Amino acid sequence: MAFNYAATYQNNKIQTASKGELTLILYDAGVKFVNMAILALEKDDMEGANKNIKKAEDVITEFRSTLDHKYPVANDFDLVYDYMYRRLIEANIKKDKEILEAVLVDFKEMRDVWKQVMKQAR
Template identity: 50%
Template sequence: MSIQAYQNNSVETASPGELTLMLYNGCIKFIRAGKKAMDQKDIEQKNTKIQKAQAIIRELMVTMNQDYAVANDVLPLYDYMNRRLMEANIQNDSEILDEVEVLVTEFRDTWKQVLLQSRKAQYGTGGTA
């Protein structure tokens, strides 16, 4: 099985929670790639990578379940990250990319813990943490 086929299969068989985790990881990857391109003065790649990170943030925004009260707290943060990515791109500011990477990493790490807790509750595995 090729790497591409494996990746496609992973996405197709992932739960919604796992897909969200993949989005966070992808966003971090694109922010880092954008930062690297910025350091290398590769404006086209920087722009492409940062725009991909923004697209992921927008996807997280539109797929957020509005039924949960936490959405009212999270959506403004997603909007903030999206605006900061735009500013980083326009201003060629890697410090802004660092700031957004920290935020996305915190979201990802929190989401990972949520997934672990829900699996423990669902399957009764893992014992005490």
């Protein structure tokens, strides 16, 4: 039985991460899954595209479940996440690469803003 060092490292990284770092990990996962879905579509791998779009949807579901609605900005984030989620569903139904590319831009922009927030918080 081979020992998977990468999986162990990733698991430890997640277990020791701060809330801010976990948010960044989630954004990175969203970027990764949308990229993988785009690549799958380019290879006519509809099952792979579906699987990765569903994973990106799960990332958004996680974001939405952690919003603290006692802060007004949570409603703004919820609207953005809802939009991204609906676009992912549409991309999956239509197997539309352009929609996925637009959602990818959204994920990257939100991740980059979050990185700036984390820098300023230090």
